[in-house]
Amino acid sequence: MLTVKEAIEKRRSIRKFKPDPVPDEVITELLDAARLAPSGCNAQPWRFKIVKDKETKLKLAEAAHNQRFVAEAPVVLVCCADIKGYLDRTVSTIQDLGRIGAIEDRIVKIILDRTEKMRSMTLSELGARVAFNVAIAVEHIVLRALDFGLGTCWVKLLQEQMIKDIFGWDENLHVVALLPLGYPDESPPPRKRLSIEDILIE
Ligand SMILES: Cc1cc2nc3c(=O)[nH]c(=O)nc-3n(C[C@H](O)[C@H](O)[C@H](O)COP(=O)(O)O)c2cc1C
Numbered sequence: 587m588l589t590v591k592e593a594i595e596k597r598r599s600i601r602k603f604k605p606d607p608v609p610d611e612v613i614t615e616l617l618d619a620a621r622l623a624p625s626g627c628n629a630q631p632w633r634f635k636i637v638k639d640k641e642t643k644l645k646l647a648e649a650a651h652n653q654r655f656v657a658e659a660p661v662v663l664v665c666c667a668d669i670k671g672y673l674d675r676t677v678s679t680i681q682d683l684g685r686i687g688a689i690e691d692r693i694v695k696i697i698l699d700r701t702e703k704m705r706s707m708t709l710s711e712l713g714a715r716v717a718f719n720v721a722i723a724v725e726h727i728v729l730r731a732l733d734f735g736l737g738t739c740w741v742k743l744l745q746e747q748m749i750k751d752i753f754g755w756d757e758n759l760h761v762v763a764l765l766p767l768g769y770p771d772e773s774p775p776p777r778k779r780l781s782i783e784d785i786l787i788e
Pocket residue numbers: 597598599600601653739740741742743744774776777
């Protein structure tokens with residue numbers, strides 16, 4: 587098993603996969619890594635659809651502006667945010683934390699007021715807010731995948747409505763990203779990164 591540092595350094599976006607299937611137990615391990623991610627008010631808004639059948643993968647690739655490698659991965663995880671669930675769980679978790687005195691009443695009130703205001707936002711405004719919680723869980727999967735010799739690639743360039751239409755999902759589910767997943771058939775060099783000096787704000 588890799589250390590976190592090794593996984594971070596070894597990870598590349600993989601866009602060429604071997605056809606070998608990914609065992610279900612491995613997919614379960616990856617979802618377990620997602621499940622353990624932190625989230626605001628522990629609301630855990632991430633939801634995943636596992637796609638293995640070729641026809642649906644082709645539709646997903648089309649919805650991702652014809653990024654063909656999406657259809658060539660043995661598995662594609664459709665990574666989503668459950669918007670209503672996020673709001674409801676935020677309220678119940680905060681109330682629980684307030685009840686046991688873990689969070690001051692004043693902070694509980696701020697969060698509850700904020701959550702109520704969020705209920706009147708448009709779904710696209712809400713989607714963007716909830717999405718960053720999902721992104722953390724997706725990156726857990728990305729890093730854990732390396733322990734199984736698997737490669738992934740974040741795919742955010744997509745037409746959300748096309749994906750929702752494939753599955754018949756309503757507005758409550760926001761598609762955050764696709765994550766094609768499989769055994770790498772390429773070993774790309776590291777991409778350029780900014781230096782530590784570059785990312786420090788003076
Ligand atoms: C939020 C996000 C969205 C991305 N969307 C796409 C995408 O739609 N298609 C793609 O081929 N790569 C996509 N990538 C992968 C990036 O191009 C890649 O991470 C970057 O070039 C650095 O390369 P590396 O991941 O190999 O280090 C995305 C990455 C992130 C984090």
